Structures are given as C-alpha cells and as structure tokens.
Amino acid sequence: MTRKNRVLEGIAASPGIVMGLAHVLTQEGQVSTRLLYTDHEVAEELKRFNRAVDQTEEELTRLRGEIAQDLKEHAHILELHLLILRDRMLLLETQKLIKEQNFNAERALYLAFLKIKEVFQRIGDKHIRGRIQDVEAVYRRLRGHLTGRGASKTFEFPEPVVIVARDLSPAETTHMSSSQVLGFVTERGGKTSHTAIIAHSLEIPAVVGLDSATLSIESGEEVIVNGLSGRVIVNPDEAMRRSYQVRREEFETFKWEVTLGSSLPAWTSDRHPILVLANIEQPDEVSLAQKYGADGVGLYRTEFLYLRQRQLPTEEELFQHYRQVVEAMAPREVTIRTLDIGGDKFLSPLEYAPEMNPALGLRAIRFCLKEQKIFRTQVKAILRASALGKVRVMFPLISSPRELNEARLLLESVKEELARELIPFDGKLPVGAMIEVPAAVTLADLLGREADFFSIGTNDLIQYALAIDRSNKSVADMYEPLHPAVMRMVRHVVQVSRKLGIRVAMCGEMAGDPLYIPVLLGLGVKEFSMNPNSIPVVKRVIRMTSLGEATKVARRALALATVEEVNEYVNKEMDHRFPDIFRFGRPLVANRVL
Amino acid sequence: MAITEPKLWTIERELWVENRLGLHARPVAKIATAAQQFDADITLEKDGLVVNARDLLDVLALDCPQGTRLVLRTRGPQAREAATSITSLFARKFEET
Incomplete structure (x- = not known):
C-alpha cells in the first residue's frame, strides 16, 4: 500500500517522537468504521440496526422469562434494560446519526452511547450517575448483535503499534502497556485528558485533539507521532523518515542531558546561585518536586482541602497535610500560601452568591480577613507545621499595607494562643506578601516594611496589569508576559526589595517557562517557583546563562517600547543562544500533566 | 400521540422525591412504564428543565436525589388517569423506603 503522505495537526499532549504502524480503534473492541455513500446504503444500515435492536429485545425478553420467581431483582434489571433499549437517547440518536451523518451503525451507536455517558457524567447524585452501567450493558448487548459475537476486547498486537482512537477511557487503557503501544493519537481531549495522563505515565508520545483522526488514518498505515509539536505524519516519505530519525536522536540526547543535571544546584555560568523551587498542591506532589530536583517548595497552594469536601477542613486535617509536606521537604524551605479562593467557590455551607467578576471580587486575603474563623484555623495549622521544618507563610492578593498588617496581627494573636496552649511553632516564621496586584507593585516600599519577603505571582499580576482575562478567547492572545509594563513592574519590585534587603521570588507560569528565564534573571529575579516538571529544563537554561549577559538582554528589552518588539528581540536572542529550547525545552515543559 | 386540542386542560401536580435513594433506576423505570x-402527554419539570416522563434516560439525567421538587404535567384524553397513577407512585415512594 503506497499512499500519499499527509501531515495532520493536533495538540501535543505527551512529549517524544515515535514512528510505527497505526492501529485505529473506534471503541473498546475492534470495530470497523466507514461512511455510507448512497441512500440505499443508509436504508440498509438502518435495517441492520433495527434488526439488531429487535434481536436484543427478544434476547432480553427471553432472559426475563427464564428467570425464576425468587430472582426478582434480576428481572427488574432486565426490564430496565428493555426500557433503555427503546429509549429515545439511544435509539433515535443512533438512527439520526446513521441518517444524517452517514455513519455506519456501530459508529453511530457508539457515539450515541458516548453522548449519554457525557450527560450522565454531569449528574451530581452518585447512585443515579452509576446507572450509566445499565446503559453500557445495553449498549454492549446491542453492539454484540450488530457485529456478531466474539469481537475481540483486549489488545493483542503482533508488534507494538500507534493507537489511533476517538478517545481513550481508563477501562480501555488498562490493558495497554508501553511494550505494545508506541504512541497515542486521539480525536478528543486536551493536555489534561485521560489519554495525556496515561501517555505520560507510560512515557510514550501522544497527540490529542486531532479532528477526525480515526477517519483520516487507516489501520496499517505508517505514522510518525510527534508529541512535542502535536504533528502526525501519515505515510512519511524517505526524507521525512530521515529527519524523523535525526529529531528523535536529538530529543533523546536533550532529555538525557536535562535529566542528568536536574539534581544539581542551578548556578549561572558566571557562578551566581539561583533557587529553583516547586509549586505544589498536594502532599503527594512532594515526591515529584524531589524527583525533579527542586530546591524547596516556593508555592504550596492550599485550596485543595477546601474544594474537595463539603465540610470545612479541621485544623488537624490541615496540619496533617502541611506536616507531610514540611517533613518530607526538610531541611529545604516550604512556602505556604494561605487560602486563595473566593467565597463562591466553596463546596461547604458558606453562603456566598456567585460573583459577576470573581477576579475582582471577595477572594484570597480579602475573604480570609472577612471569614476570620476559617483563616485562624488555617494559620494555626501552618504555625504548628512550622515547628517541624523550614516554613514560610505568604498572603495572596495583598493590595495595601493595611491588609498585610491586619493579617500579621491575626498571625500574632494565633501565636499567642499557641504559646498559651504550649504548642510548639516557629516564632520567627517569615511572613511574605504576594505581589500580584498593580497596587502592591507601586506600594512595594511600604509593603516591604511589613513583609519578610515578596513573591511575584505573575498569572494574576499580568491579568490585572494588562486587564486581560486569559480564559476569554477573544483577548487571550493579548496576555503578554513580556509586556513592557510587566517587565517594569518586575524590575521595580526587585529594586525595592534589594534596597530593603528582603528576598523576592517569582511564581506563576512565567517563572517556569524557559523562554523567559534569562530575561527574568537579567531583571534581578533569583528565585523561581514552578510546576515540578519544568524544573530540569529551567535549571539547564540557568546553567547556560551568564548573569552578566542576561542583564544586558534585559536592559535592551526594557528599552523597547512595544511588546511586539520585545517578543521579537527575545525570541531571536533565545533562538540564537538556546536553539533546542524552542524545539524541545518548551514543548517538554508545556505538557504540565504531572 | 401529541394531543393539542385547546380545550384540553393540563393537569399540574407538585411532587416531592421522598424515597431515600432518589429517582434512581427502578423508580424511573416505574414512571416510564x-x-x-x-394516552397523554406526560412531562416532569425540575428547575425549569422539562422532560418527557416516558424517556427513561432523560428522567434519570434530571438528577433527582431525595428532597427534589418536581412538577408533573399531564395533558390529553387520559391526563387525569396518568396524573393519578404517577402521583401515587411518588406517594408510595415507589415501594421503597
């Protein structure tokens, strides 16, 4: 089979480059998919489907009749299945897909089932949601009649293949191993989909979100899956294969070098020590932080316990979580950020109305100062954990010295309480302010009198400084980390903290993007906190950068008037100095699944 | 089946899901059956969402745990009988606890 080569574009979801034969799946077993071309074909397909429905109905009715009187429970289930079989959502939808989309019956039925599954996933009640099992049972029975019995259900291939599927569910991937599967290509899903997670854990490349992959790739065709660029090449020619080999080797070398250096401290090439820290959310992420060589935890987000359950977490629960992190990281430092959440986000019985504009609403420190009981509980747990290792605490969304002062006073009164109860804590626990509101930037000198350290939260700072909501697609491309306004703000905060002699760190996505590291170094940032899997690449960039050079780059970037000029200059500069950052480094970091 | 004669009344009843497990598979199957x-149009409404009581999966997907309030509407030649039958299913908690 010699077919023309084709290049398809999807979303890079798990890094790596691989070549192999495609194996196209549309569901758990191996079911053919084809389009129907004539009205006659459509009519025949509908007949075939309706026949399968009749057969399934007969089977279910027969089974119900055979059931002994004392097994009534089972009869109920079969009656339920009979009802589901004739339900609008399954029957009419499948027929509609055959008629209107010209899908063959198996595919149409599968899609109808998936749609029901999606509806059910949104159901809040656990018992009701679980009834999808019955729909699935009916679906399987019906599919059995459609395709004939004995369709294969497990994955057994003569040689490892690239799996091409509409989507992959946990059930479907449980039987897959990296010895059988070279890579994944799916139509659905994003960077955090199940496929991406599985591909990461199997350490194989994946491209997701590739529209109509199962229609445009056929089983047995040769494909190159590039999980770095999101590109899939079908039937590559000789030149494509050669460049694939080169790419693959370069990437493997890069990965090897990056991993090798991740446990070593990060010094710039002119011997300035830089701290590379981890952002974590849960205690079990500490192992990731350690695996990737973090110098500490620069941002421990603490919202998880509040969002997961309906009751507010108790002090003891919080303490146990914090203690795990602090003890595991010791003697390295852990910076805990207090609750950064809006009142409307709670699952618990707090009654706050949803806000029109939550980014500008009652959240973070504002919320905590209003709900002091919740805040005190958390602060107490943090203080208790501070007795067990090196802990720092920081308050999010500070916009005035008064807020910081109020938070500090509360902290002091909790300390007194603990002292009275003879519970140990670190009396010198450093207290930091997050700099993420433009007001905090301009007031940095005043905040610095109340704070022991700063942490610049770039995600919010950029959003507020540029008035850009990144989740709004129409303006998302205006979210520019290298905007002159942002760079000046960073420089200002660094200069103020130098004058006051306090430490300043940066957390937020910008701090973990290798592209920005040299500029930020040049602006004077010496502590970076990021998702653990960014650490190895960032450390490598730091080691290859001289602070002297970086300062020059930052100075030139600061002299430019528009963000377009800055981007052009920095991209050129980086491409010249670190060509593999664009090809491998950023894609490696961008897959922030783990 | 759709009866839309203007003279026909729509019967409307407020129903509460009182059984412990809510409208799970078996109660919904009973409603659908x-x-x-x-011979009547029979709908159930929850918070503005209206589904046909015959469509089992739609009723399941309404997501009605214990304590849910529903509005039953029946219309057609047998509207009264339908309303009585379904109301009594709810009243008897679908023979559950």
Whole structure:
C-alpha cells in the first residue's frame, strides 16, 4: 500500500517522537468504521440496526422469562434494560446519526452511547450517575448483535503499534502497556485528558485533539507521532523518515542531558546561585518536586482541602497535610500560601452568591480577613507545621499595607494562643506578601516594611496589569508576559526589595517557562517557583546563562517600547543562544500533566 | 400521540422525591412504564428543565436525589388517569423506603 503522505495537526499532549504502524480503534473492541455513500446504503444500515435492536429485545425478553420467581431483582434489571433499549437517547440518536451523518451503525451507536455517558457524567447524585452501567450493558448487548459475537476486547498486537482512537477511557487503557503501544493519537481531549495522563505515565508520545483522526488514518498505515509539536505524519516519505530519525536522536540526547543535571544546584555560568523551587498542591506532589530536583517548595497552594469536601477542613486535617509536606521537604524551605479562593467557590455551607467578576471580587486575603474563623484555623495549622521544618507563610492578593498588617496581627494573636496552649511553632516564621496586584507593585516600599519577603505571582499580576482575562478567547492572545509594563513592574519590585534587603521570588507560569528565564534573571529575579516538571529544563537554561549577559538582554528589552518588539528581540536572542529550547525545552515543559 | 386540542386542560401536580435513594433506576423505570400506558402527554419539570416522563434516560439525567421538587404535567384524553397513577407512585415512594 503506497499512499500519499499527509501531515495532520493536533495538540501535543505527551512529549517524544515515535514512528510505527497505526492501529485505529473506534471503541473498546475492534470495530470497523466507514461512511455510507448512497441512500440505499443508509436504508440498509438502518435495517441492520433495527434488526439488531429487535434481536436484543427478544434476547432480553427471553432472559426475563427464564428467570425464576425468587430472582426478582434480576428481572427488574432486565426490564430496565428493555426500557433503555427503546429509549429515545439511544435509539433515535443512533438512527439520526446513521441518517444524517452517514455513519455506519456501530459508529453511530457508539457515539450515541458516548453522548449519554457525557450527560450522565454531569449528574451530581452518585447512585443515579452509576446507572450509566445499565446503559453500557445495553449498549454492549446491542453492539454484540450488530457485529456478531466474539469481537475481540483486549489488545493483542503482533508488534507494538500507534493507537489511533476517538478517545481513550481508563477501562480501555488498562490493558495497554508501553511494550505494545508506541504512541497515542486521539480525536478528543486536551493536555489534561485521560489519554495525556496515561501517555505520560507510560512515557510514550501522544497527540490529542486531532479532528477526525480515526477517519483520516487507516489501520496499517505508517505514522510518525510527534508529541512535542502535536504533528502526525501519515505515510512519511524517505526524507521525512530521515529527519524523523535525526529529531528523535536529538530529543533523546536533550532529555538525557536535562535529566542528568536536574539534581544539581542551578548556578549561572558566571557562578551566581539561583533557587529553583516547586509549586505544589498536594502532599503527594512532594515526591515529584524531589524527583525533579527542586530546591524547596516556593508555592504550596492550599485550596485543595477546601474544594474537595463539603465540610470545612479541621485544623488537624490541615496540619496533617502541611506536616507531610514540611517533613518530607526538610531541611529545604516550604512556602505556604494561605487560602486563595473566593467565597463562591466553596463546596461547604458558606453562603456566598456567585460573583459577576470573581477576579475582582471577595477572594484570597480579602475573604480570609472577612471569614476570620476559617483563616485562624488555617494559620494555626501552618504555625504548628512550622515547628517541624523550614516554613514560610505568604498572603495572596495583598493590595495595601493595611491588609498585610491586619493579617500579621491575626498571625500574632494565633501565636499567642499557641504559646498559651504550649504548642510548639516557629516564632520567627517569615511572613511574605504576594505581589500580584498593580497596587502592591507601586506600594512595594511600604509593603516591604511589613513583609519578610515578596513573591511575584505573575498569572494574576499580568491579568490585572494588562486587564486581560486569559480564559476569554477573544483577548487571550493579548496576555503578554513580556509586556513592557510587566517587565517594569518586575524590575521595580526587585529594586525595592534589594534596597530593603528582603528576598523576592517569582511564581506563576512565567517563572517556569524557559523562554523567559534569562530575561527574568537579567531583571534581578533569583528565585523561581514552578510546576515540578519544568524544573530540569529551567535549571539547564540557568546553567547556560551568564548573569552578566542576561542583564544586558534585559536592559535592551526594557528599552523597547512595544511588546511586539520585545517578543521579537527575545525570541531571536533565545533562538540564537538556546536553539533546542524552542524545539524541545518548551514543548517538554508545556505538557504540565504531572 | 401529541394531543393539542385547546380545550384540553393540563393537569399540574407538585411532587416531592421522598424515597431515600432518589429517582434512581427502578423508580424511573416505574414512571416510564406507567407513563407508557396512558394516552397523554406526560412531562416532569425540575428547575425549569422539562422532560418527557416516558424517556427513561432523560428522567434519570434530571438528577433527582431525595428532597427534589418536581412538577408533573399531564395533558390529553387520559391526563387525569396518568396524573393519578404517577402521583401515587411518588406517594408510595415507589415501594421503597
């Protein structure tokens, strides 16, 4: 089979480059998919489907009749299945897909089932949601009649293949191993989909979100899956294969070098020590932080316990979580950020109305100062954990010295309480302010009198400084980390903290993007906190950068008037100095699944 | 089946899900089975969402745990019988606890 080569574009979801034969799946077993071309074909397909429905109905009715009187429970289930079989959502939808989309019956039925599954996933009640099992049972029975019995259900291939599927569910991937599967290509899903997670854990490349992959790739065709660029090449020619080999080797070398250096401290090439820290959310992420060589935890987000359950977490629960992190990281430092959440986000019985504009609403420190009981509980747990290792605490969304002062006073009164109860804590626990509101930037000198350290939260700072909501697609491309306004703000905060002699760190996505590291170094940032899997690449960039050079780059970037000029200059500069950052480094970091 | 004669009244009843497990598979199957016996349009409404009581999966997907308030509407030649039948299913908690 010699077919023309084709290049398809999807979303890079798990890094790596691989070549192999495609194996196209549309569901758990191996079911053919084809389009129907004539009205006659459509009519025949509908007949075939309706026949399968009749057969399934007969089977279910027969089974119900055979059931002994004392097994009534089972009869109920079969009656339920009979009802589901004739339900609008399954029957009419499948027929509609055959008629209107010209899908063959198996595919149409599968899609109808998936749609029901999606509806059910949104159901809040656990018992009701679980009834999808019955729909699935009916679906399987019906599919059995459609395709004939004995369709294969497990994955057994003569040689490892690239799996091409509409989507992959946990059930479907449980039987897959990296010895059988070279890579994944799916139509659905994003960077955090199940496929991406599985591909990461199997350490194989994946491209997701590739529209109509199962229609445009056929089983047995040769494909190159590039999980770095999101590109899939079908039937590559000789030149494509050669460049694939080169790419693959370069990437493997890069990965090897990056991993090798991740446990070593990060010094710039002119011997300035830089701290590379981890952002974590849960205690079990500490192992990731350690695996990737973090110098500490620069941002421990603490919202998880509040969002997961309906009751507010108790002090003891919080303490146990914090203690795990602090003890595991010791003697390295852990910076805990207090609750950064809006009142409307709670699952618990707090009654706050949803806000029109939550980014500008009652959240973070504002919320905590209003709900002091919740805040005190958390602060107490943090203080208790501070007795067990090196802990720092920081308050999010500070916009005035008064807020910081109020938070500090509360902290002091909790300390007194603990002292009275003879519970140990670190009396010198450093207290930091997050700099993420433009007001905090301009007031940095005043905040610095109340704070022991700063942490610049770039995600919010950029959003507020540029008035850009990144989740709004129409303006998302205006979210520019290298905007002159942002760079000046960073420089200002660094200069103020130098004058006051306090430490300043940066957390937020910008701090973990290798592209920005040299500029930020040049602006004077010496502590970076990021998702653990960014650490190895960032450390490598730091080691290859001289602070002297970086300062020059930052100075030139600061002299430019528009963000377009800055981007052009920095991209050129980086491409010249670190060509593999664009090809491998950023894609490696961008897959922030783990 | 759709009866839209203007003279026909719509019967409207407020129903509460009182059984412990809510409208899970078996109660919904009972509703659907009952609904299919009458010549009437029968709908259930929850918070503005209206579904046909015969469509089992739609009723399941309404997501009605214990304590949910529903509005039953029946219309057609057998509207009264349908309303009585379904209301009594709810009243008897679908023979559950």
